[in-house]
Amino acid sequence: MDRIREVDPVAMSISVDAGAILKNVQDAAATAGLLLPLSLGAEGSCRIGGNIGTNAGGLSVVKYGMTRDLLLGIEAVLSDGTVVSDMRKLRKNNTGYDIKQCFVGSEGTLGIVTGAVLRLAPLPIRRATGWLKLAMGAPLAELLTLVRRESTDLLTMFEFMTARSIALASEAMTNPPSVGAGAGGTVLAELTSSSRHLDLDGLMEAVLAEAIESGWIEDAFLAQSGSQRSAMWEVRETIPEGEKRRNGSVKHDISVPLSSIQRFLDLAGSQVRSYDADLELSVYGHVGDGNLHYNVLVPPGVDRIEFTKRIESGLSLQLYDTAAALGGTFSAEHGVGRFKRHLLERYGDVGRIAAMRRIKTAFDPADIMNAGAMVRPLGNGSAS
Numbered sequence: 001m002d003r004i005r006e007v008d009p010v011a012m013s014i015s016v017d018a019g020a021i022l023k024n025v026q027d028a029a030a031t032a033g034l035l036l037p038l039s040l041g042a043e044g045s046c047r048i049g050g051n052i053g054t055n056a057g058g059l060s061v062v063k064y065g066m067t068r069d070l071l072l073g074i075e076a077v078l079s080d081g082t083v084v085s086d087m088r089k090l091r092k093n094n095t096g097y098d099i100k101q102c103f104v105g106s107e108g109t110l111g112i113v114t115g116a117v118l119r120l121a122p123l124p125i126r127r128a129t130g131w132l133k134l135a136m137g138a139p140l141a142e143l144l145t146l147v148r149r150e151s152t153d154l155l156t157m158f159e160f161m162t163a164r165s166i167a168l169a170s171e172a173m174t175n176p177p178s179v180g181a182g183a184g185g186t187v188l189a190e191l192t193s194s195s196r197h198l199d200l201d202g203l204m205e206a207v208l209a210e211a212i213e214s215g216w217i218e219d220a221f222l223a224q225s226g227s228q229r230s231a232m233w234e235v236r237e238t239i240p241e242g243e244k245r246r247n248g249s250v251k252h253d254i255s256v257p258l259s260s261i262q263r264f265l266d267l268a269g270s271q272v273r274s275y276d277a278d279l280e281l282s283v284y285g286h287v288g289d290g291n292l293h294y295n296v297l298v299p300p301g302v303d304r305i306e307f308t309k310r311i312e313s314g315l316s317l318q319l320y321d322t323a324a325a326l327g328g329t330f331s332a333e334h335g336v337g338r339f340k341r342h343l344l345e346r347y348g349d350v351g352r353i354a355a356m357r358r359i360k361t362a363f364d365p366a367d368i369m370n371a372g373a374m375v376r377p378l379g380n381g382s383a384s
Ligand SMILES: Cc1cc2nc3c(=O)[nH]c(=O)nc-3n(C[C@H](O)[C@H](O)[C@H](O)COP(=O)(O)OP(=O)(O)OC[C@H]3O[C@@H](n4cnc5c(N)ncnc54)[C@H](O)[C@@H]3O)c2cc1C
Pocket: 018, 039, 040, 041, 042, 045, 046, 047, 048, 049, 050, 051, 052, 053, 054, 055, 056, 057, 058, 059, 106, 107, 108, 109, 111, 112, 113, 114, 333, 334, 370
């Protein structure tokens, strides 16, 4: 169940078994000079079926979208043994319901995915990676718009990190780079190009000069080598480990419309301060996609489970209320499962939840596929 079935360099697609490890699929695409534009921390162990089940996003959603946007075809087995076989590599296929999309983000509740066809892209051969030290109160959405526009949309990654998150990562690294953070945090931005004719570094320098002129960034560095680039990315990727070493964190995987990011940060900051002024935060995330990991650090020496229970039954709901009021969600990329089902019931549209329930019943009438995840089990009197 982990075979690479076919790479089609002309259709720019790859057909795989759902058990294939993401990294192996990336490597098979790269061997054909192509990119599977799905990259996440778990890529060495997670499988394509799991990426589909969670609608995984990762680092380059700002350019290529989530797993949902990469899926061209699917093969799946339903709970009664029916095989849904639609392993076509078509970009255009207006022939009825898009059944494959039902499985994306379904968390294993509708059937077992056994195969997938994924969209590929030209392999980038040039990268320009910038470490942007933000001025206090720098408008993230406007900065993102500037970088996208002035780079003719070659932006592939746009990650935000607060000074606290960077410090936590640096403490957990053997050789942290001495890049530091601006008063308003840092953005790690990357442009990529599959063309050797573009002066990507020159373009990035011009974009950064304009951002400095606008007063939104205090200073910026451009990675001068592969190892400098890796060191910058290592900071971003080591934040979860840094939080763990300190005593862990209560995670909030918030998503809000880009236009409301700054408002969310302001409102949530005041909520945290009035809840408990001594709480410390680690805030970072794929801001290019409107996704913030708004994590409350567990104070050293405090019982993690008790603290988590206290925060989740109080402050977390205030933060989710704020995200919801701004048109956002309590789960950008971590899914729902069983633990967050009550949040879906609290914040989800009633009609949408009823439609989900009907889809679940149509695909899995006996409720044997990951029962209880995302939607309430049958027969307990709830429409959700
Ligand atoms: C270090 C780390 C970094 C991460 N970074 C990101 C990130 O940046 N962005 C992001 O979106 N996510 C991220 N994740 C979460 C990520 O989405 C999942 O880890 C990964 O996609 C799940 O793949 P898996 O093979 O581990 O699936 P599992 O954990 O085994 O399963 C995940 C879900 O998919 C369902 N599922 C699994 N296989 C199938 C199948 N064949 N058919 C139907 N359903 C199936 C399961 O029932 C389950 O509900 C990260 C996780 C880790 C550990």
